[in-house]
Amino acid sequence: MAREKAERSRVIPEVPEVVVMRLPLYLRTLVQLSQRGVEVVSSQQLGQQLQMTPAQIRKDLSYFGRFGRQGRGYSVKYLLEELRQILGLEREWDVGLVGVGRLGRAIISYAGMAPEGFHIVAAFDADPRQVGQTVGGITVQSMDHLQESIKATDTRIAIVAVPAAHAQEVIDRLVECDVRAILNYAPIPALVPPPVKLRNIDPVLALQSMTYYLRSL
Amino acid sequence: MAREKAERSRVIPEVPEVVVMRLPLYLRTLVQLSQRGVEVVSSQQLGQQLQMTPAQIRKDLSYFGRFGRQGRGYSVKYLLEELRQILGLEREWDVGLVGVGRLGRAIISYAGMAPEGFHIVAAFDADPRQVGQTVGGITVQSMDHLQESIKATDTRIAIVAVPAAHAQEVIDRLVECDVRAILNYAPIPALVPPPVKLRNIDPVLALQSMTYYLRSL
DNA sequence: CGGCGATTGTGAATCGGATTACAATCGCCT
DNA sequence: AGGCGATTGTAATCCGATTCACAATCGCCG
Incomplete structure (x- = not known):
């Protein structure tokens, strides 16, 4: 079967509230990294900063889409923008x-x-x-x-x-x-x-x- | 076998942190009840106040001992004192x-x-x-x-x-x-x-x- | 251009807390 | 005194979140 092209308008399932409550934490860390000029970050590194397992971070993010690149990690700027979007923080x-x-x-x-x-x-x-x-x-x-x-x-x-x-x-x-x-x-x-x-x-x-x-x- | 008399100096097992974090909530509610002159309260009633199931409250309390009377409920004053003790709030x-x-x-x-x-x-x-x-x-x-x-x-x-x-x-x-x-x-x-x-x-x-x-x- | 180390995304397994369910007990009412 | 409705304490079960583990994929380097 050919690869489906459902990329946009992905249906977000019922996301556990604990997950939603962690997103701002990720966002804040990404902002800091961005300010320090870091361009790419792995779930490993994020986990270290936030004192949690890389798997949890990846799983949390996976509720909302696929934001990383295998072998490389996440673009700080991109993930940051996406999280803002998800959290409804792109507006005032x-x-x-x-x-x-x-x-x-x-x-x-x-x-x-x-x-x-x-x-x-x-x-x-x-x-x-x-x-x-x-x-x-x-x-x-x-x-x-x-x-x-x-x-x-x-x-x-x-x-x-x-x-x-x-x-x-x-x-x-x-x-x-x-x-x-x-x-x-x-x-x-x-x-x-x-x-x-x-x-x-x-x-x-x-x-x-x-x-x-x-x-x- | 005769009933054991281990009542005091009960060994408290590793209590989940979530449970510890709920205790002050119970305490606060009990203080209010006490001020209103209520002498006895059931886990049912407590649960209603705090928007949680009676079973959870009973289970939480059971980590620390047996404070209630079957068919009756908990003495507000007694449970209140016990919780203060448990939380280390009997002192300043x-x-x-x-x-x-x-x-x-x-x-x-x-x-x-x-x-x-x-x-x-x-x-x-x-x-x-x-x-x-x-x-x-x-x-x-x-x-x-x-x-x-x-x-x-x-x-x-x-x-x-x-x-x-x-x-x-x-x-x-x-x-x-x-x-x-x-x-x-x-x-x-x-x-x-x-x-x-x-x-x-x-x-x-x-x-x-x-x-x-x-x-x- | 092929192989390799790194890292993601995710199904499966695990863990731990919440809920269920019920025997034990209580106080009250008749 | 005895039966009954109420309520606890907890063992068993359920359920959801966390962690594990690995196939898929990436970029880089020689």
Whole structure:
């Protein structure tokens, strides 16, 4: 049978979420290599950098296509572009922030987001004293404008930095206005309906799971 | 055969790390229940709260002992105490912080750590302008004093909030002075030798893995 | 231009964590 | 006191992710 020519528009099967979560790691490493002027990299080398087996990297990538050349490795520039494409990072993303307390302010001021294409374009707070203030070039809006503003700007990503007591309620409201990805800083086991994605940032949980190994000290 | 009386000093087998990472979640939920005055809880109810199967919770707990009563469930107060014990949270922990930039300052000011028994007792920064300043009641020390100070106070937990370029170097130095748990905020795939534990906080990575599912938007 | 070392892509084998399923036990109700 | 619904603890099973292992292919060198 002649070789099929299905190259483009390859059907991507259900990719395990763990795999998706590793892709940004690969991407970041490739960016660094690219900056250092490296043009080609093997799964072996990538694995060394990231402390994982070459096989895992190859298998992960194989979910999305064939990006390497046998006997040679991967073109850093090409794989990097492909990963950006796959992850939807070839475009810029608007992000809404809810909660402009100390944590929220720190997040707004954090310089590491924009270079990666994430732009906080709106901020909300329940405290009337915060509303109207300008933080990092953004005017804090009332929670009353949440739905309205998020929908009007078609924002699909939000960061939640409100007290635990209000976090689930805020998340529910975000889901209602079609936010599809939420980065939650509140220390609660938040719940979102299926198409919506959620990631939690919880330093206390991280510390508490490490002390298990320090019990003897 | 008569029932064995090995109750205490049970040998805990190698517990999977995923299990250890879930324990703080259980603990947190139990604390909430306790505050609400709930005295007994079933794995069923816990599972509902945490969005996981009752069997998983029971299995996780079974690594450490038998804490429930058949037909009844778990005593909230008792299980809570046991989990604290297991996780080494019945005591307070001193924490060192490296990097007192915007992020580091936000971490120091964060009020959620102390109530859980984690106290930032020392802060370090490479920038001479920061050294000597007082942040949240803590005097920032020079990096030259890192080893000395950490060892003198027998600090075993550290938080790294320095630029990516210096993070690995800082981590290496922390490991050298017997720090055994590191919470890393720098966006690098940090490396630590075996007995040392590491957890990464990386909001950008989290965002990048979510955009995969937003590609179509 | 042919052979060789390197490296990919992937089916098959393996591993480990999650789920199932159930005997053992509990407290309560009658 | 005895039966019943509820719930645990865990052995057995299932399932998905990781690793293995190798054929296919590449570029290079002589």
